[in-house]
Amino acid sequence: MVPSVKKFRVAGTVHSGLYEFDAQWAYIPLAVAQRLFTEGSLVKMDLAEINVAGATPSDKILMIDEALERLEAEDPEKARIVVLKFFGGLTNQEVAETLGTTERTIERHWAFAKAWLFRAIRETN
Amino acid sequence: MLGVVVGVMALMVALGLMTGLQSEIRSKILGATAHISIFRSGNEPFDNYRDVVAKARQVPRVLGAAPTVYGKGLMMTAGGSAVATMKGVVPSQERTVTDLAAQVEEGQLDALDHVAEGSLPPVLLGRDLASTLGVGVGDVVSVTSPNGRLSPYGWCRA
Numbered sequence: 001m002v003p004s005v006k007k008f009r010v011a012g013t014v015h016s017g018l019y020e021f022d023a024q025w026a027y028i029p030l031a032v033a034q035r036l037f038t039e040g041s042l043v044k045m046d047l048a049e050i051n052v053a054g055a056t057p058s059d060k061i062l063m064i065d066e067a068l069e070r071l072e073a074e075d076p077e078k079a080r081i082v083v084l085k086f087f088g089g090l091t092n093q094e095v096a097e098t099l100g101t102t103e104r105t106i107e108r109h110w111a112f113a114k115a116w117l118f119r120a121i122r123e124t125n
Numbered sequence: 126m127l128g129v130v131v132g133v134m135a136l137m138v139a140l141g142l143m144t145g146l147q148s149e150i151r152s153k154i155l156g157a158t159a160h161i162s163i164f165r166s167g168n169e170p171f172d173n174y175r176d177v178v179a180k181a182r183q184v185p186r187v188l189g190a191a192p193t194v195y196g197k198g199l200m201m202t203a204g205g206s207a208v209a210t211m212k213g214v215v216p217s218q219e220r221t222v223t224d225l226a227a228q229v230e231e232g233q234l235d236a237l238d239h240v241a242e243g244s245l246p247p248v249l250l251g252r253d254l255a256s257t258l259g260v261g262v263g264d265v266v267s268v269t270s271p272n273g274r275l276s277p278y279g280w281c282r283a
Binding site for chain 1: 153154156157170192193194195196198200207208209210211212213214215224225228229230231232233234236237238240242244245246247248249250251252253254255257260261262263264265266267268269270
């Protein structure tokens with residue numbers, strides 16, 4: 001396994017009176033724990049299920065936007081697919097028609113772009 | 126006569142101590158964790174945890190429900206290292222389930238709400254864990270978690 005390392009700043013201490021808890025437990029924000037511990041399931045949640053118009057925390061959108069800018073510098077076509085699918089809400093078929101390519105290519109590029117973006121977002125964290 | 130008095134007194138004291146101790150331990154344990162934990166089988170994360178929390182709240186006589194993610198990690202600082210069980214919480218919902226807010230000694234439970242872009246995320250450490258690591262409020266800890274890393278081929282597991 002490839003371990004991931006994350007830094008935290010101590011915001012306080014907890015004293016429950018039970019040594020087993022006080023010597024072992026640490027509390028972190030739920031969203032951070034999700035990113036740290038729940039593996040691949042969050043890729044889908046972050047990119048495919050985010051509703052931009054809904055009550056999504058703005059920092060998530062900013063993070064994706066920042067990562068997208070870097071993807072654009074590296075591979076403009078894939079970044080365009082992400083913009084159309086993610087921000088535009090188009091289906092694979094619609095994106096394929098817009099870009100004049102096949103649906104299969106879009107699927108392949110979308111899978112790559114998702115993995116790339118997820119890694120980029122994790123690294124900025 | 127004196128023997129009976131002393132005997133009854135010793136019995137009462139012992140019973141009182143036992144009962145007090147039992148309720149003290151029970152309240153401490155139940156104050157630190159939820160009375161009921163709901164997990165998905167196979168150790169998989171929930172697809173939509175908000176629905177599960179909402180459903181749990183609808184059960185009669187359930188007073189509160191909160192989503193949680195548990196994970197283990199190795200915490201490292203300049204002063205030491207320790208294996209920690211990390212619990213991801215939403216402060217406003219955690220209040221309905223455990224006494225965590227009252228158990229926070231230094232700082233505030235609400236500090237976990239403030240995840241600012243560009244700064245390190247906050248962590249509340251158990252008192253003895255903090256002393257093992259030799260850290261206090263404002264210090265930085267590194268957490269190494271043994272989960273996989275994403276690659277174009279999926280999750281790497283060596």
